Amino acid sequence: MGFAFEQQGGHAWSELNKTKWHNLTLDNRRARACHPRGPLYLLKPDGSALEYRVDAPSHYHHVCEWGMDYHFWMDVRPFLRDGVLPAGTHIEASTTARLVGPDVTGPLLKSARYLDLTEQERFYADLPAYEEPENTFAVSALDRLDAQTWTPTSEGCAWHRDGGYGPGSGCLSVRNHYSKTGSWQQTYVELITAPCPSFVHWAELTLRFDGRGTACFSNVRWEMVA
Numbered sequence: 683m684g685f686a687f688e689q690q691g692g693h694a695w696s697e698l699n700k701t702k703w704h705n706l707t708l709d710n711r712r713a714r715a716c717h718p719r720g721p722l723y724l725l726k727p728d729g730s731a732l733e734y735r736v737d738a739p740s741h742y743h744h745v746c747e748w749g750m751d752y753h754f755w756m757d758v759r760p761f762l763r764d765g766v767l768p769a770g771t772h773i774e775a776s777t778t779a780r781l782v783g784p785d786v787t788g789p790l791l792k793s794a795r796y797l798d799l800t801e802q803e804r805f806y807a808d809l810p811a812y813e814e815p816e817n818t819f820a821v822s823a824l825d826r827l828d829a830q831t832w833t834p835t836s837e838g839c840a841w842h843r844d845g846g847y848g849p850g851s852g853c854l855s856v857r858n859h860y861s862k863t864g865s866w867q868q869t870y871v872e873l874i875t876a877p878c879p880s881f882v883h884w885a886e887l888t889l890r891f892d893g894r895g896t897a898c899f900s901n902v903r904w905e906m907v908a
Contacts, residue, residue: 692793692794692795693790693791693793693794693795694794694795694796694797695725695791695794695795695796695797696796696797696798697827698724698827699823699824699826699827700823700827700828700829700830701807701811701823701824701826701829701830701831702799702807702824704807705799705803705804705806705807706797706799706803721733721734721735722734722735723782723787723790725787725791728784729783729784729787729788730781730782730783730784730787731781731782731786731787732779732780732781732782733779733780733781733782733786734777734778734779735777735778735779736775736776736777737775737776737777737778804824806831807823807824807831808822808823808824809822809823809831809832809833809834809841810822810823810831810832810841810852810854811823811825811826811829811830811831811832812829812830812831812832812868813826813829814904815903815904815905816901816902816903817901817902817903818846818848818850818851818852818900818901819832819841819842819843819846819851819852819853819854819899819900819901820843820846820850820851820852830868830869832854832866832867832868833866833867833868834866835864835865835866835867835888836856836861836863836864836865837861837864838856838857838858838859838861838864839854839855839856839857839864839865839866840854840855840857841853841854841855842854842855842898845898845900846898846900846901847900847901848900848901851900851901852900853898853899853900854866854889854898854899855896855897855898855899856889856890856891856896856897856899857895857896858891858893858894858895858896859894862892862893862894863890863891863892864890864891864897865888865889865890865891866888866889866899867886867887867888867889868886868887869886869887887902887904889902
């Protein structure tokens with residue numbers, strides 16, 4: 683699934699990757715600016731799409747990096763003056779959605795540019811994905827549509843696709859020369875249990891190294907205990 687949206691310079695498209703869009707939308711309140719009244723298309727493999735339009739002078743949208751939902755809002759400028767809306771100010775906008783076919787999306791995709799990450803955005807997005815139930819640090823989050831990345835929380839953190847204790851496994855390393863403390867963090871845990879098919883817990887898993895030298899983490903597993 684991908685999507686295209688209208689900007690001042692035309693249309694752009696991208697695969698619907700949670701980690702990629704988290705990094706693409708970090709600036710501008712984690713949003714991508716749309717052309718005024720420009721549509722957003724959620725594209726299906728068969729070429730059909732949900733077309734969203736916002737009837738506002740200007741508007742923004744972004745992909746929520748946790749729930750994969752979409753937020754739309756309009757810019758209150760030029761209505762906003764000194765952070766206070768004058769009494770009686772009336773702002774009105776509506777969002778409409780309709781199902782369109784390949785006859786609509788096909789020409790747009792032919793002319794749309796690919797929305798790629800900048801070098802800095804790719805550096806942060808191309809980190810190891812959280813793989814359930816066991817993580818061998820061998821898969822980039824850019825290769826997993828629904829994955830979250832591990833986050834380096836100090837200097838000296840590096841991801842190696844090779845170097846783990848098993849064939850084909852990578853490792854996360856922390857190299858401390860001066861600070862004595864370094865870590866990686868992952869804060870998203872999803873449990874598949876009855877009666878709920880999917881229940882998300884907010885937790886913090888930290889791979890922490892206290893001391894000087896280099897430590898390599900090759901494998902992490904979450905386990906449910908009775």
